[in-house]
Amino acid sequence: MNTCISCGVELEDGIEVCPLCGKSPGDKNSPVNVQGDNPSDIIAFNKKENRKHLWELGGIIAFSSIAVCTIVDLLISRKPDWSLYSDVSVLALWLTLTLILFARTRMFLFFSGLMVIVLSTLLAFDLIDTGPDWFFPVGLPLAISSSFAAWLIVLLCKKARFKGFNIIAAALIILAGLTILTELVLDNYYHGMTDLRWSLIAAVSALPVALILSFYHYRLKKGKQLDSFFHV
């Protein structure tokens, strides 16, 4: 009498593999069916497959768009002109989609990759315009600081024990710093000197809001979660 050790069912003569678990009877360690035993494995397997299909579809659409724009541009302008902008944009979008699909759970890789894409896109736009001009003095510092700010906010969200108004307060402070940095960079590029105006007003306005939110979070509603407050 053949009995599957894994499932406990008897197998009629002639059945060599248990149709329920895919294992040979009497062998607990033999390989299982491709998708695994656990339904959550099956869901994970499905999601992985779906992501792959979505990426392939995105690639087909992106490269078709690039080909169409380039051909139309060559037919009209006789040389690559406006299509260079659309081609670079579409390529950047597809690379971003790739990151979202395959690296969104690996934060360092995701943000590093995103920063590389943004920097490359900005550099490409600058080169298409008139050669290297605004990229190094403006694009590079602003892109790096924006990516760093975004990374910091996400890191705070991940690490914070209570995700309440404290997160919004911290994000406001980070954004205040970013606005000041933006004005500094733009002032230096356009005027060759520093004269802080609008960014200081924005930063000073954000600061009391951040303080009120922090007070509300730490003193009044200790540990109130954002999702329960907004009923997300």
Added chain:
Amino acid sequence: MSKDLTLVFRLTAVLKEPVRYQSLKEAVEITSRRFPYFSVSLGSGFFWHFLELNDLPPRIQAEEEIPCRAFATGRKNEVLYRILAKGKRISVEFIHILTDGSGAMEYLKSLLYTYFKIAGKQISETGDIMLPETEITEEEYEDGYNKFFQKLPAPEKLLKAWHLPFRLNEKPRLRTINAEVSVKEMLNVSRRYKVSLTEYFVSVYHYSLQEIFVSSRKNSRKKIRKVLRVQVPVNMRNKLPARTMRNFSLFVMPEIDLRLGTFTFDEILRAVHHQLQLSSDIKQISRFLSSNVSYEKLFLVRILPLFIKKMAIAAIYKGLGSKRLTGTFTNLGSVSLPSEMEDLIDYFNLIPPPPNTSVKVSAGVISYKDKLVVCFSNISRSRELERLILGHFIKDGIHVKILNNN
């Protein structure tokens, strides 16, 4: 009805000796004359499909690997049922348009009786078998739905049900797993829980679905909980004074609302028991009969050309019909035969029609003497539901034997 959603089910009798083709051929010719209402082919009119009487006997063919294949519609020389044979097995495949499990079983019993007689077996008692020489009554031709139709309030609207998250097989999709359990053991366990065999099976079905639901949501961010609903056909001949051989079955649909939380097996047993008792009441179930027939009687529906009806039905089925159910379970009950025939047959099997792409797995059971055969029709790549259901039986002390499909 399509190439995948064939609406075809199979009933098999596994004999103790190999089948003799010549005897079977003769038996089929004789038996088919006793059941003339089955000898029809499907025709298409301008307003409706219609069944066209056809004197030809059904085809006898070798059993195929994939069961319940579609019948060719519009082919005038083919009736909507077929006979299959392989080794010790005689099977009949019927399309649900023609009849239900009970009607098909009457045919199979009559065919087996005639086959054994021709094969030289001594059978003196005939029991309740519809013998070839008996008179065909008008009642056997009747349309039970129309005969017992009365205008009643429509049943309550049902919420969309949760569906198994499994990937589908490549076409042809249908695969089956057959398992044999002891009727006595199954009844003992059911009695221990103070429910009927059907109630016990449906409860195990629900509990296994719930386990898959919980497991599939373990790593998911989706928190939406839904309803688990299993469709259980009811033989209306047991509820109303009908002797028709045409399709005359309706459904009850016990459900577990997972929005209320996760249920223990005892809670599911209680819920299924009470829901089956209440909803199989003739007054409640007549509402489904009324609702089904009402659409046919609507003047607007009657005057719509067939191709528009087909499109509308396909859209309604896709949008509503297939979304209301999580699973289906058919219990054809116990087969009784005269004692002299009993020793010639090992067991019976019922393969339910291929489930749709939302339901993915359906189950059918039939019992004969002490053998209850469970058949799962599955169009997905996973065998998890079958493993959980049969695993539950084993935990309850029921011995399970997986049968060889060959």
